[in-house]
Amino acid sequence: MAVREVLVYPNPLLKEISKEVNDIDEKIKNVIEDLIDTMDATSHSTGIAAPQIGELVRIIAIDPGKNKKCKNHHGKRVMINPEIIKWEGLIQSREGCMSVPDFTGNVNRAEKIVVQFFDENMKQHVFETEGFEAILIQHEIDHLDGILFIDRIISKRTDLFRRKKYK
Amino acid sequence: MKKNYYALTFISEDRPGIVAKVSKILYENNFNIEDSSSTLLRGFFSMILIVSCSEDYKINKIKKKFAPLVKELGMAISVRKIDKLKTLPSGETYVISVYGADKPGIVFKVADFLANNEINIVDLQTKVAGSDEKPVYIMVLEVIIPEDFKNKNWSEELKEIAKNINTDISIRHIETYEL
Numbered sequence: 001m002a003v004r005e006v007l008v009y010p011n012p013l014l015k016e017i018s019k020e021v022n023d024i025d026e027k028i029k030n031v032i033e034d035l036i037d038t039m040d041a042t043s044h045s046t047g048i049a050a051p052q053i054g055e056l057v058r059i060i061a062i063d064p065g066k067n068k069k070c071k072n073h074h075g076k077r078v079m080i081n082p083e084i085i086k087w088e089g090l091i092q093s094r095e096g097c098m099s100v101p102d103f104t105g106n107v108n109r110a111e112k113i114v115v116q117f118f119d120e121n122m123k124q125h126v127f128e129t130e131g132f133e134a135i136l137i138q139h140e141i142d143h144l145d146g147i148l149f150i151d152r153i154i155s156k157r158t159d160l161f162r163r164k165k166y167k
Numbered sequence: 168m169k170k171n172y173y174a175l176t177f178i179s180e181d182r183p184g185i186v187a188k189v190s191k192i193l194y195e196n197n198f199n200i201e202d203s204s205s206t207l208l209r210g211f212f213s214m215i216l217i218v219s220c221s222e223d224y225k226i227n228k229i230k231k232k233f234a235p236l237v238k239e240l241g242m243a244i245s246v247r248k249i250d251k252l253k254t255l256p257s258g259e260t261y262v263i264s265v266y267g268a269d270k271p272g273i274v275f276k277v278a279d280f281l282a283n284n285e286i287n288i289v290d291l292q293t294k295v296a297g298s299d300e301k302p303v304y305i306m307v308l309e310v311i312i313p314e315d316f317k318n319k320n321w322s323e324e325l326k327e328i329a330k331n332i333n334t335d336i337s338i339r340h341i342e343t344y345e346l
Contacts, residue, residue, distance in 0.1 A: 045345065046344075046346060047346050069342075093342050093343075093344055094260070095344050095346055096343060096345045096346065136346055139346040140346065
């Protein structure tokens with residue numbers, strides 16, 4: 001049980017691909033506890049992924065209710081081996097990340113997703129979600145694949161281009 | 168170590184290699200690029216940079232380093248020293264698009280309203296689109312509305328101004344998510 005240090009880029013662990021969890025042993029239990037403690041300890045943090053505390057296992061924790069404007073969500077939870085099995089629509093928002101301080105960027109995400117995952121007792125769940133919670137889950141799962149929002153930036157600010165001339 | 172900051176601009180007829188040539192001189196003289204924005208505007212590549220350096224240069228000394236490049240590319244350059252860096256204004260971010268038939272005064276009318284309301288513009292791009300006969304003016308702004316902003320009605324008032332100059336307008340609040 002501990003609040004861990006949140007790793008900041010360019011820490012190389014943030015660019016690694018995390019390993020699947022096969023069973024909940026003592027080590028995994030500790031990672032889960034530390035993830036939640038660390039998320040709870042950071043007032044603005046609505047989500048965290050295991051690599052952000054230096055553990056390369058496929059676990060994320062989310063607490064979408066911490067965002068006051070997020071009304072529809074599935075509550076605070078831990079997601080083990082999360083996988084998005086369906087994407088729909090496109091939504092743009094500006095994302096910031098504890099591991100990339102003082103910087104935000106415009107990112108496109110699926111507006112609606114179906115996510116499959118295991119809970120702390122390795123019981124499988126599937127649910128559909130949209131809007132903020134969907135963005136949050138996509139952002140955290142990206143961490144498990146060594147992807148930061150910087151990898152998905154469209155443009156720092158507005159986008160307006162002259163069309164190419166078609167012959 | 169004390170850092171000295173400078174604002175540099177370069178405008179040059181477009182060709183491959185401008186960024187490489189400019190950044191080579193910066194690199195070889197130990198300048199750090201702190202913030203920059205560069206884009207192609209109607210055939211002219213325009214670079215705006217805030218750079219830092221441990222050495223306290225006179226403006227002319229910096230200009231001299233770029234003199235051969237200015238000559239080679241026919242480039243326009245400006246250099247100024249920055250005494251103090253300001254922090255970004257804090258508040259809510261909005262993106263505003265204003266567009267309509269091209270006519271003088273679109274930028275002025277919108278900017279004048281924002282100025283009178285003390286709203287900061289943090290980014291502004293304009294383009295002329297459409298055909299030569301029927302040009303369309305497009306302006307996209309990013310503004311910051313301070314948290315304690317008094318004029319709660321600003322977006323309605325701005326819409327009214329846009330209507331008066333026969334343009335369409337959309338104002339979108341940009342959510343920033345800390346994830």
